[in-house]
Structures are given as C-alpha cells and as structure tokens.
Amino acid sequence: MEISAQYSPRQVEDKWYAYWLDQGFFSSKPDGREPYCVVIPPPNVTGVLHMGHMLNNTIQDVLVRRARMQGKNACWVPGTDHASIATEAKVVNKLAQQGIKKTDISREEFLKHAWDWTHEHGGIILKQLRRLGCSCDWDRTAFTMDETRSKSVIRTFVDLYNKGLIYRGVRMVNWDPQALTALSDEEVIFRDEHSKLYYLRYYLHNDDGSGATGTEGEIIHTDAQGRRYAVVATTRPETIMGDTAMCINPTDPKNQWLRGKQVVVPLVNRAIPVIEDTYVDIEFGTGCLKVTPAHDVNDYMLGEKHKLQSINIFNDDATISEAAGMYVGMSREEVRKQIVADLEKAGLLEKTEDYNNKVGYSERTHVPIEPKLSMQWFLKMEHLAEIALKPVVDGEIKFYPPKYINLYRHWLDNIKDWCISRQLWWGHQIPAYYLPEGGFVVAETPEEALQQAIEKTGNKQLTLSDLRQDDDVLDTWFSSWLWPLSLFNGVLDPNNAEFKYYYPTNDLITAPDIIFFWVARMIMAGEEYQHQVPFRNVYFTGIVRDKLGRKMSKSLGNSPDPLDLIERYGADGVRMGILLSSPAGGDLLFDEALTEQGRNFCNKIWNAFRLVKSWQSSNSIEQPIAAQYGLEWFGHRLNRAIAQINDDLDKYRISEALMTSFKLFRDEFSAWLLEIVKPAYGQPIDAKTLEQTLAYFEQLLALLHPFMPFITEELWQQLRTRQQGESIMVSLMPSASAHNEQTLNEFELLKELVAGIRTIRQEKNLSPKNQLCAKVRDLQPNNGFIAVAAKLANLSAMETTAQEVQGAASFRIGTAEIYVPLEGLIDTEQERTKLQQELDYARRFLDSVLKKLGNANFTNHAPAHVVELERKKEADARTKIAHLEERLKQLE
C-alpha cells in the first residue's frame, strides 16, 4: 500500500489515545516498582486551555512518559480547582444575564446554580489535555470541592484551629469591592499609576493667632484674609470625609506652629486634632499627613496608636456611604473628580502635581482594592514558615532554576498572617458555628458542633437550628495547599497504602507566579502533617509571551488558540514547538514558526519511515562494508546522544534534550546513516543491515516518544509486527552503553571530507552523477571509511598519496590534505586566492600559539596537558602551513 508523503496527525492521534486509554496504560496502582508521581497544578474547573497550560502540561507529560519508560510506576494525577472567586464571579454574571441578583436568592439556590455551571462547563479543560496527549491517570481525577477534598479541608481547618493557629479577628484587610470579599495579600497586584498629588488646605480651627512663634524654619501658610492653614498632600482627596486627624512629625521644624492645634477638614468643615508621630516623613509633601483610619493601612495603625475615631465612608461596593455625609452613593471615581472640582471652587485646593504611585488591584476582578476594617479568619504563619523554609534551604526540595530559593526565603522571612476567609458562597464553608448567646465552636460536622456547644454552654436544650454556621468560605488556596496530601486521601487516612506508596511525589511543574500562593503553602502543609516534603523537585516554567515578548492576553489578541494549533500542526508538532521555545526557567517567547518546525520534524520522521519501510530484505546479499562501517559508527553516536539526553533531562533541561534528539534523528540518522545504508534504487537490502537499521529506528522512536507521543507510537506499531496490548509508551527506554570517541572523531573527519567534495562539486558546477577521484595525504583511511566516502561523495576511488597532486582542487581537514584531480577545471587564480586566505589564517593562528608558548610564565604555570595541547596546535599548524606553501608554489 502506498504511504502518503505527508504525515496526517489527526486520525493517528485519536486512534492511539483511545488505545492507550483502552489498555489502561495511564492507570497506576501501587506495586513493587519504584513510584514516580506528579500531581497536576489543578486548572480552574470552568477554565479553558491556554498556552500556559500547554507548556506546563507538555513538560509534565514528557517527564511522566519518560519515567514510565524507565520502568517506574508512573502516576500523574489530574484534577481541577473550584476557583472560588473566579467561578463565583462567572456564576454571578450568568445569573445577572437572567435578571437574577445574587442578593435575591438564598445560598442554597446560588450553590445549585454554581454546581450546574460547574457540571456544564467543568472539566472541558481536562478533555483538552487529552488532545495534547497527556498521560494522566484519569480514574483519579479529583476536584478541590469533591467529598474527599472537602472533608480534608474541613478537618485541616479544625485541626489548625485546635492547635491555636487559626484565629478570628478584626483587621485591616484587602477588600475587593467588585467581588465583595476580603483577599489575601498575595491576591493584590500593585501597578504603577500616573496619578496626581493634590495639595489641600486645612485651615486652623478657631484661629486665635497663638502659636505662631516665628521659629526659624517654620512654614506658615496664610490666605488673603490672613487666615492660617496647613497644606496636606494626598493622592486620595475623596477620602477626606473619613479624616479624623492630621499628623505631623514632632521633630519637623516646618510645622511646629501646628502642635496641639485643631484643623478643619476642607469642604467637610469638621475640626480634627493635629497629632504627632515620627511615622510621618518630614521630606514628603509638606510634612502634614491626613489620617483616615478606616481607609488606609498606615492610617489605621496611627488611629490605633492615637485612639482616633474611625469613619467608614465607603459601602462594601466602594460607593460613598451615609457615614460620609456628602456625595452619598457616588462611586470612588466620580467622587474624586467631583471633590477636586468642589475643592478648587472653594479655594481649598492649593495645587496639583503629577505623581507616580502604586495602586493595588484585585488579581481576579482587576478593580482597585480598598483597605477595609473587617472581621476575618486568619492563619498564623510564623510556625508554618519556619518548617517550610528548612527543606528548601537544605536542598531536600530542589528548585529549578535555583534562583527561586532566594525569593522563597525572602517571602517566608517577611510573611504575615494569611487571611483565609472570603465573603463568598462558592467554596468550603468555614466550620465555625455561632451560639445563640454569643461565641462560637469549631467542628467538622454540625452534630459535633452541637455537642461542643452543649458542653461549652451547659445548655442541653440547644438544637442544630440554634447554631448558625459562619457564612464565609475559605480561600481557594486553603484547599490547593493540601493537594498532594489530599489526592491520595492522606489527610483523612494518612496510613492508607496508596498514600504511603506515592507520597512524597517527585516533581512539581508550575509557574513561578504561584510560588507563594501554592508551592510554599504545600510545603507547609506537607511538613505540618507528614513531617515530609510534598515533592522532591520543583520546576518553574516561564511565562508564555508572544514573540515580541509581550504577555499573552485577551485584550492584545496575541494568544493563539491551543486547539486550533493542534488542529493545524498536530499535537506532536505543537508540543515540540512549545518545548523548543522554552529554555528552562526563562520566559517562553512563543513563535508559531517553531510549531511549524515541530510539524516538519514529524514529517521528517514519517518519511524516514517510508524509506526504511520500502526496502526489500534479502538474505542472499552480503552486508556492504559501507553499511557495516556506518552502522557501527551510529551505534556509538546513538549511545553518546542517549547519555547526553539523559543528562539534560535529569537536569530538567528539556528543550536541550529535545534539540539533541531532533539533531540525532535528522542529521545523524537521516542525513548520514540512512544515506549510507540505502540500497540502490529498486535493489533489495541485506537482511543484517535492515535489521540493525530497524533496531536503531526503534530506539530513536523510544527516545522521542516522551516529546512526541503520537507519531512515535504510530510508527513503532508499524515498524515491526506487534501484538495487541503492546505499546511504545510501556516499552523500555534505551539506556546508554559506552561509546568510542575514536570512532566518532574518525567519522567527523569523514563527514568533513564528504562535505568538502560536495562543495567542490558545487563550486565547479559538477553534477553529483559525475564520479570523481580523491587523493588524500596525511590520512590513513580504512576500508569502511573509503567505502562510505565513495558512496556519499560518488567517488570512483580514494587513494593515498605522499605528495602534492597537480591540477586538482584541494581542501584541508586538520593536517590532512584532500585533492580532487580536475584536469582543466581548475581556476588557478581562484585557487591561489583561497589558499592564500587559508595560509594567512593558519599563520595568524600559529603566531598566537607561539606567543603563548614563548611565554615562560605560561609554560611554567599551566598544567602539562594544556601546554601539551598548545604544542600539538603548533605542530599541526606548521604542517598545515608547509602544505599550503608547497601548494601555492605549485600554482605559480
């Protein structure tokens, strides 16, 4: 049957993925083999595949497939994350489209909608991962809100509470006015913003003229009527309704006259005290700071210290509240504009300056966060940070690249308590139950809570309906941090066999932007509950950018659709494209051209297969000496490459490993070996050569399989007769045996020789069909060498010569000189120029070597082998120069 000249991935991919599933090759059960376990960074349950996932999961699949082929019991556990805030936002939007407000329905109704949404859109991303070829154990698919994971979360919460690590309290937190929930510090992203610094007039209250001492350095502002005022610089004039003090630095000479005074908040006309605190930076602005304890973290701190009143001028959605007394109901942004205009009109705006500052935005909803005082649950981090630092610093967990160790340490050293409560419904509801008479109990179930409540209050009449469970849910990461533990049910049943077998897992592949959110916290949980790391190695991928280095984003429209790419280039092509553009740890500048390269490589493999498959085997032909020589060489070459690939993969240098495999197949196997063993057109091939070639092909496919699972399976299946149930993915990866450098070096010479003759053909415009003759000097080619050269360069003969050959084109390889007699075709002038150039180069080279050798410091200090090497360079250069000079003389 005719095989197409082009590889068509689609049917091949579907066929083999189904086969793998059917054969249960992805599934893993504990057995006597060494386990190799990876847990997927769970994507958002309702998310769709983007380029970041493609990169991340391709790398995981490469590692997992390789481990499996090394005979390990490989287990890659997939799953999804309930993504509390993101999913809730999506459900709220969807309801809004139906005219339903979240506030109009009950929690139960809302959760029903959310589950419907999850079931409808959930898991799409996992299906997409199958298209990519991911060899996950799908039977183990987990969800951060399924029963086991939920119970694990609740049990952990209760345990930490009982250990005194979880507490509840009123704190200044990051408030997301869009999602209407508190956020952790990690969920706030600071962005540079070009804004303005507004200088406002705060008039002295009941100015009786006292205090103006006229001390040196004092700066007293007075208006046209002689009224004195202080000037306060602020970026947020809309918060003046919440001002409850003005603060100066007691050591600030400029503002001594304000000590003990009261000032009037502009527009608001409320008198506030001037307080003193060294916190205020004398150099900044005017040295006068307005204090709004309800809306700024620092002001809150000042407010606590100086026992100031706190006025919350914002509603939860960041519109102005009744408490502000003015502008009620307006948004933050509107008020800013309005109040600036009003201040200006009232003559209370001294001046405005351009100013760059950082504004915190919600990572999820992208709206500016508002510091807000509220009652929240917190997890104490001091102890957890301590236990999480050690394994990374000690190298029990290795980071790739290692620069992240510093980052990790720095974060843990400066860690603050983790705000774990969210004012959302979609998530794990906090297992705290409030008692009718105040206070609360924390328990895994309502029944246990009731029991505790009765014990605590002594009131035996209490019933379940008297208890009110906390409305809040837990931060999504409070479930993710248990992932490696909870996937094998290690939280609820830490002694179960699976958990004991698979935990700790081996490699974690993740993006660096969640090192704190996730990686650090998993280490904490692992150490706290198992006194054991959750994984041994963490590989941080880069961020996927476009080829111009811009982040991929919806608004830029520069992010390709992964499934569309797979459709156009095949899964293997896309995998290769992604891996090639992904140096370890660096950002990935994705260029579709590399995906094209991947597709082209698939085609290359495909066609190599077509060639080999077309050969008719014959037992009656003797193995040609060229084939024998070529096959022997390739064996060494292959072994060296295997060693290289293994080394690269062991160091997580995945793109290098792929590049080595790529070059091995294309350059060494296809361009050299296949050309050497290829029989003449229509002629059969000797059985021995064919068998050995097939064996090499098979090994190459195995090496490539982790990177390109589909095409390698397809060809592996066709290469030889296979039994049902066999697969390359469960075959053994070839291991490296020793290779002989001598053989490899000799072959490199051969390559140069062949290339040199090809170049001469090109220069002289000689058809490859014309046979040439080569004479070699200072080279002792063996029969195999000669046979291969004759075949690939189409030589009638290769003879050794002790001297100069006239009327020949020539080139040099090392000290050897090769002549191709071309009577009448030699352009003497051109030849002379070329030789002269080579000679100049060689002389310059010799000079540099001689300079080195002439330096007594060098010969005395450098190690013997280095000096020896220089002497060899010298000798070689001299030989070469002698040859060139001789040759030039001949041409004269």
Place this chain on the structure above:
RNA sequence: GGGAGCUUAGCUCAGCUGGUUUAGAGCAUCUGCCUUACAAGCAGAGGGUCAUAGGUUCGAAUCCUAUAGCUCCCACCA
C-alpha cells in the same frame, strides 16, 4: 526604597568547577538544487572586538569591582 537576575550572531538561547585548534545551536538570511523517503525537503555559505570600563591570572565570555541598560520579585511614604 530593598532584593534577585539578565546583557554572547538579525531573533531566541547554550557555553558546567577559567585552558579542547583565536566562540556554538535552532530559527531567520543568502546561494545552488523538484538528486528515486521527505521542497513541510536536500547541499552549502555568510554573520559575533561575548553590554562598557577597570582589575585578578601565564591565560577571562567564564572570577572580582564599577558603570549603563533591561527584566522580575518584595515593600504601609501619604
């Protein structure tokens, strides 16, 4: 404001504890080729004072110092 990292060919990057013929790869470019597996291909070629300035050393892309530029992370100066 603090910390980390980067700067090598047009682009993206290797170059490990300083010495392997005066720096390598892939892509891109250029030149030949529709040569009987592959034009999604083959055979070749060009292209770099290793950011800059000093220093250490017999010897520096590699180690040290400074400068410039870029990137990332952290941080409560309004």
